[in-house]
Amino acid sequence: APVPFKPRAAGARAWEPSSPELLAPARFALDEYNRGRAAGSRAVLGTVRGRVRRTAQGSLYSLEATLEEPPCKDPLVCLLPVSKKTMLCTFEILNELGKHILLRRDCGPVDTKVTDNRNESVSSFLPQLNSDPLQQDFSMKITSVFKDFVATYNRTYESEEEAQWRLSVFARNMVRAQKIQALDRGTAQYGVTKFSDLTEEEFHTIYLNPLLREEPSKKMRLAKSLTDP
Amino acid sequence: APPEWDWRKKGAVTEVKDQGMCGSCWAFSVTGNVEGQWFLNRGTLLSLSEQELLDCDKVDKACLGGLPSNAYTAIEKLGGLETEDDYSYQGHVQACSFSAQMAKVYINDSVELSQNEQKLAAWLAQKGPISVAINAFGMQFYRHGIAHPLRPLCSPWLIDHAVLLVGYGNRSNIPFWAIKNSWGSDWGEEGYYYLHRGSGACGVNTMASSAVVN
Numbered sequence: 001a002p003v004p005f006k007p008r009a010a011g012a013r014a015w016e017p018s019s020p021e022l023l024a025p026a027r028f029a030l031d032e033y034n035r036g037r038a039a040g041s042r043a044v045l046g047t048v049r050g051r052v053r054r055t056a057q058g059s060l061y062s063l064e065a066t067l068e069e070p071p072c073k074d075p076l077v078c079l080l081p082v083s084k085k086t087m088l089c090t091f092e093i094l095n096e097l098g099k100h101i102l103l104r105r106d107c108g109p110v111d112t113k114v115t116d117n118r119n120e121s122v123s124s125f126l127p128q129l130n131s132d133p134l135q136q137d138f139s140m141k142i143t144s145v146f147k148d149f150v151a152t153y154n155r156t157y158e159s160e161e162e163a164q165w166r167l168s169v170f171a172r173n174m175v176r177a178q179k180i181q182a183l184d185r186g187t188a189q190y191g192v193t194k195f196s197d198l199t200e201e202e203f204h205t206i207y208l209n210p211l212l213r214e215e216p217s218k219k220m221r222l223a224k225s226l227t228d229p
Numbered sequence: 230a231p232p233e234w235d236w237r238k239k240g241a242v243t244e245v246k247d248q249g250m251c252g253s254c255w256a257f258s259v260t261g262n263v264e265g266q267w268f269l270n271r272g273t274l275l276s277l278s279e280q281e282l283l284d285c286d287k288v289d290k291a292c293l294g295g296l297p298s299n300a301y302t303a304i305e306k307l308g309g310l311e312t313e314d315d316y317s318y319q320g321h322v323q324a325c326s327f328s329a330q331m332a333k334v335y336i337n338d339s340v341e342l343s344q345n346e347q348k349l350a351a352w353l354a355q356k357g358p359i360s361v362a363i364n365a366f367g368m369q370f371y372r373h374g375i376a377h378p379l380r381p382l383c384s385p386w387l388i389d390h391a392v393l394l395v396g397y398g399n400r401s402n403i404p405f406w407a408i409k410n411s412w413g414s415d416w417g418e419e420g421y422y423y424l425h426r427g428s429g430a431c432g433v434n435t436m437a438s439s440a441v442v443n
Contacts, residue, residue, distance in 0.1 A: 153415075177370035186377030186403060186425050190370040193416055203369050207412070208389040209252045211294035212362045212436070218298040220438060223340035226351055 022050045025061040028100040029091040033067060033107070043067040046086065058096035060103075065089050066110070085182070086110040145192065146170045153194045166197040176200070230350035233398030235407060236358050241268045242395050243276040245420030247413035249320035251292035256282040257411035258360040258391035259300040263310060263440045265358035265395075267334045270442040275333055278316035281307070285325035292321060297360045297391060297438050301339030304440070309335040335442070342437035346427050349437055350397050358395045358409070362436040363424070365390035368410075373418045375405045377425035385432030394437075397426055406433060 026048045034042040046066030053060045069085040089107035093100050146167050149155070157163040177190040184190070195203055204210075236242050243264050248257055256279035268274045282289070286303035289295025304310055309332030316327065342352055342359060353359050366383040367376060368390070396407035404426040414420040424430050 173370065180367045180370060180378070180382075183379050183382060184367070184377055185379065186375040187400070188367070188374035188376035188423070189372045190367060191372050193370055193372060194413075195369045195416075198369070200369070204389070205252075206250045207248070207252060207254075208365055209254050209294035209362075209391060210389060211290060211296060212255070212388045212391060213386070218296065218302065220298050220301075220339055220341035223342050223352065223439070225343075226348075226355055 021052060022048055022061065022063060025091070025093040025095065025100055026050075026063055026065055029063060029065065029089070029093060029102065029105070030067065032102050032105065033089070041070055043069050043087065058094055061091070061093045061095065063089075063091040063093065065091065067107070142171050142174065143167065145174075146197075149192055149196055155197060169199055170197050173197075230347060230397075231354050233396070234350070234354040235396035235398070236265060236353075237395055237407075240274055241265045241357060242393075242409060243274060245409060245414045246279070246318070246411050248279075248411040249318075251283075251320045252294045253279060253283055253292055253320075254391040254411055255289065255295035255297055255300060255362075256286075258362070258393050259297050259304070259440070260310065261393035261395075261409055261411075262297075262358055262360040262438075263304065263334060263336060263442075265393075266336070266356075266440050266442045269357045271334075276313040277310045277334060278313055278318070280318045280323070281311050281316045281325075281327050283319075283321075284323050285327045297362070297436070298339065298341075301336065301438070301440050304336050305338075308332055336440040337443045338441035340439055340441060342439060344429075344434045344437070346429070346434050349394070349434060350426070352439075353394055353397065356439065358393050360391065360438050361394050361408075361433055362388045362391045363408075363433050364388055364431040366431060368417075368422065371417055371422060373423075375400060375403050375423045375425055377403075377428070377430055380428075380430075383431040385429055385435050388432050388436060391436075392422065394433075395421075408433075 026045060030043070030045050044067070046068050048063060048065045050061055050063035053062075067087045067089055069087060086109065087107045088110050089105065091102065092104040094103055149170065155166075157166055173196050174192075181190045195207070198206070241264075242261070246257055248254055259282065260277040260279050264275060264277050282295070282300050282303060283291040285307055286295065286300055288299040288303065307327055308329040311327065311331045312333050315331050343349060349359065364383045364385065364387045366378050392411070393409040394406050395409045398405060398407070405423045406426045408422040408424055410417060410420055410422050412420065424433055429435075
């Protein structure tokens with residue numbers, strides 16, 4: 001399960017910025033991380049920082065690195081260029097007689113939670129929308145998908161402002177659906193549904209049943225066990 | 230339990246219904262169960278009224294939610310359920326207009342079922358569709374396939390949606406429950422949700438119950 005990443009205690013010394021000495025153990029850590037993965041599905045190294053301790057056995061490297069997972073390729077669920085997943089990892093690597101040994105690896109996704117905010121528009125949600133061609137492409141795609149959604153489910157909105165707000169909710173929901181997809185262990189596909197223009201809070205309030213968890217259920221008689229026919 | 234079972238193929242399940250913008254899933258879960266029990270005990274499949282429960286079950290809270298256990302009691306006290314045609318669904322609470330003379334089905338009792346999913350499967354195959362409640366995590370965006378969310382994301386302690394187990398089986402060796410939802414046939418797999426079976430996924434085994442028709 002993804003957990004908020006907390007680097008292990010780094011001791012008294014602060015993490016050093018990336019230096020040439022860290023690159024070899026960082027590349028080794030990346031190779032270990034990608035072990036068994038096919039070409040095209042391997043993560044790439046982002047930023048690296050760390051520190052080194054000289055010991056009797058050799059050099060002990062403590063690294064903190066970001067690794068970029070390759071973007072999702074399923075066109076049904078991977079509309080977003082922002083879908084690229086960043087992992088934040090700590091590695092402990094011992095270099096003994098020129099040979100690297102991985103002692104510890106601890107990785108977790110960087111928290112990219114998107115918060116609901118009525119004042120957000122698609123462009124504020126994706127701040128580089130106007131400058132980044134990928135983001136412009138995404139904006140066009142998501143707008144097109146939203147138009148299909150509106151037509152499919154006969155959505156009407158009271159004003160242009162409301163429609164823009166729903167578009168931004170829709171875009172955020174596509175990111176949420178993609179995260180749910182990434183964390184599902186079954187074969188389920190998540191994506192656009194008739195509820196895709198609702199915030200999480202709206203969906204819970206309108207369609208779900210909070211009493212099921214808030215009120216103790218009346219004690220019912222237990223069913224008799226089935227007997228072998 | 231047999232390796233697979235599907236009450237839809239045996240005529241025990243009515244068409245998928247749509248609760249609309251109303252938190253009345255509890256009523257749909259219970260009527261679905263009673264429809265199955267009536268069919269199995271009396272041989273007739275009748276589509277039953279959720280609106281009667283919204284209007285006349287004063288213990289539950291209509292569109293603000295309810296509990297299947299209360300709904301069974303309400304059906305017993307009222308004297309039965311009218312059909313969908315006679316007391317049609319409006320999606321908002323109204324004054325109770327139930328008439329005992331119009332009731333087409335009754336129940337005698339209700340029971341809580343095992344939390345063991347193997348026993349639930351055996352019960353379902355022998356006795357009929359089961360009312361259950363689940364954590365609805367991810368269902369807002371579910372399209373098709375077998376959902377199996379990570380347990381911390383779909384905790385059995387955060388149950389917020391009542392549905393109906395109508396069958397079970399395996400797809401590509403993945404065990405599933407076939408779940409009738411009440412969000413219309415334009416959601417999920419023609420209105421159905423498929424959830425991993427055997428792991429207590431989303432608390433599917435925690436609130437299983439059924440009416441009893443003698």
